[in-house]
Amino acid sequence: MRTSAVLSLVGLATAAFASDVVDLTGTTFPDFAAQDLTLIEFFAPWCGHCKALAPHYEEAATILKKDKIPIAKVDCTVESDLCSSQGVNGYPTLKVFRKGVPAEYGGTRKTDGIVSYMKKQALPAVSDVTAENHDEFKTADKVVLVAYVDESDSKTQKTFRDFADQYRDDYLFGLSTDAAAIAAANVKPPAVVMYKTFDEGRNELEGKISSDSLLTFAKEHSVPLLDEISPDNFATYAEAGIPLAYIFVPANDPKREEIVKAIEPVAREHKGKINFVWIDSNKFADHAKSLNLQEPTWPAFAIQNIQAMTKFPLDQSKTVDFATVSSFVKDFANGKIQPSIKSQKTPAVQDEPVYVLVADEFEKVVAEDKDLLVEFYAPWCGHCKKLKPTWDTLGERYSNAKSKITVAKFDATENDIPSSAGFRVAGFPTIKFKAAGSSEWISYEGDRSLESFVEFLEANATNDINSPDDEEAELEGESEVKSGRHDEL
Template identity: 55%
Template sequence: MRLAQYLPLASLLAFAATAVAEDSDVISLTPSNFASVVNKEDLILVEFFAPWCGHCKALAPHYEEAATALKEKGIKLAKVDCVDQADLCQEHGVGGYPTLKVFRLGEPTDYTGPRKADGIISYMVKQSLPAVTEVTAENHDEFKIADKLVAILYLSSPTDAPGPEFTAAAEQHRDDYLFGYSVDETVIKNAEVEPPALVLYRGFDEPRIDFKGHIQSVDAGEIETFLKENSVPLMDEVGAENYQVYAQSGLPLAYLFIDPSDESHVAHVDSIRPIAAKHKGKVNFVWIDAIKFGDHAKALNLHEPKWPAFVVQNLQQQLKFPIDQSNEIHADLVDEWVSKFVAGELEPELKSEPIPSSQDEPVYTLVGKTFDEVVFDDAKDVFVEFYAPWCGHCKRLKPTWDSLAERYEGVKDRLVIAKMDATENDLPPSVDFRVSGFPTLKFKPAGEKSFVDYNGDRSLESLIEFVEAQAKNSLVAPSSSSEKIAHAQTPAAHEHHDEL
């Protein structure tokens, strides 16, 4: 009787939940409708999320509010559940939650705006505006200095080449540069150019850079390269506020670590400028406060607090090429070092913990020196957790990861469940990824060189399901171990999950 009494209420609650879902202005995407929805929109924001992710839960009400407000402006917001649609998320390179991407007719760029409702609304409205502004005689002087990097294309007619290619580049980089075009004869005369002409105005170093190539046949990629090569100062101080500029440039970064209180620090910086000019477009150069960023120096394998010091970093692969700190840093040595780096004649210095004397635990402990030997053993499937000792998510994963290794202990000659402290061990050049968050889980199938990302929840059941699906080798243990595996205890899934 009591159960029956509550059935109407339960039905009402279920109906209400369904109604809320149906009333949402956020479009739910699956493989069956992703292309048909996204590819036709001039502008749409897509959130890739996991239901257990704390940051996703915090974003949800703001995302809903923004979706409702932007609906009136013809801008759509959508979402993809990466637990239910794992393949779709992997297809779009999702490595953490939430990941937000702005799509324009199916072409994605990373969302770099705020995550509150008003910020999302403002960012997307700005994205809906033209990527290229018309420049006239009235606003030309003001427009040239309106941002740190301003690109202006001067044309005889709006339809002239390379107008469409310039617009395509602007659409991809509207967050990085300010783009304008002008067909105003007065503007063209004052700029002292012969149309078509492309000029980059900068708030540093040489204030004006003219494009020197065949402008009429230039494509969007060449325009992008021109802007990137000239988007950073020849030699500037780097810090938290401008590091991302260098990271996005795609070029290696050469650091001069220096103590700003040293009376000769300006002279040291000035001595490196000619070398920076010599390698412009191949390597970016910066100087950095060695006292303030001493931990960063250690991360770049500069082990002693001895300044000045110099290191080149391949940002794409996170490889480090420090000059031995027993040497005195001077311009000739730096010039020789960078020249060898550009020529591919230097070997990276890989940080590695000592090789363990024994492997007594079910989880195999990887270090930098053993990575290639273990992970690229073609006879074995390998599942690696890259962790940090201070990471709370990693600590919560540990008992589950241990249980996973225990489950497959009888087939560890074919399947290696491993872990590596990514703060104390560098990845070798043989891998094409870098670890940017903890924990990062990567599976390398036997006989292959590529890795499969694990983006599911962190319950033992889900990890087992993933291993069984990805492994190339048989996971059936020899009969002597089969009983042990069959009776291996499987702990309950965590009730609380943490985001990547």
């Protein structure tokens, strides 16, 4: 009796912790990955991001099981050789496998994002839509694009299929030549309809359909008019190719909905030209700082042009309301607002071994006819602290050739890199070189020893950086004496 009770409890516990996520080993991995379509997570038990993903991954596995899309995970602290062979260098890493061939997972790490992404992967790039499956298909995802085309219009069909092949990870695509389905959609072919679960629910593209018109149409209408932005959907906005306007407001602010609602007419007026979002200022205060907004004065407003690497914060002494934001956005759209550049004060005296470069004089220093080597650093960065003695020694080495070369450091947490530089810094330290007379920046990728830096400079510098300034002046003086030249007294 007692034995059976214990067995019963064990059975209940096993059922309670049953998982639809398959645990893989080096032995079971090859056969699992060889299936038609699978998703595999490479993780470490101690990883915080992996722990956050786990419940969403479990839920997605259960949902996708009905669609016969298996999901698995590999513990890289146990299967280190397997993870190394798959090129895993961070956790969690998710990969989609088709018959053993891996591809990077491009969806979000939330349940609905995983399910949506994998369902798209399971379908052909374009699904055939008929009157029978029309209603079901157009509600199969948050954003669905259906082309309604005459059966004889092969050119439009090819254009749409080619576009779908390119953007299959982003949208769900269907094509219909069924007269009954076209009638149900109430369109005149050729036409493309976007069905979506937000805003107006439907948008139409009619007339001549090209890859350019499809891309413009998709980007303009596939994001909500004014949605919350987070790490899960940031890439969608970043890749849209148009400026992004943020309303920074605490998620728990009782007036949040009222504030956001007041800006909706502005978002509607500029739809397709500027995307609008609201963002939790309590969670993402650091992002507000990166846009040159000073916490904790909320709500606040700013526009970011991600492609141009420029930012336009609204003066935080002003109220974030319809009138103020509307006027500010119009001025931005008309090019009347200059981008904000955060900069430390220019040092009154340059008494450090290396030149202290700040944003306000970045373009002036870049324009000088000197070879320029810059370390972009963060004061809190351990690698930067470790590099400092070597960097100082490098600066001292060329201290007698300051007319030919500048070895500098740039605090990228307190200064913005001007958009004219043409690059952004993603990690610290980042080291860039620009030869005298050139506009091209070269990334330094070597080791961080003094010898390697010197070797790199000697190989890439335009000027004779090993000839000291005073020696050159002395040689010029000797030349003048020999030629009989002299200054008038």
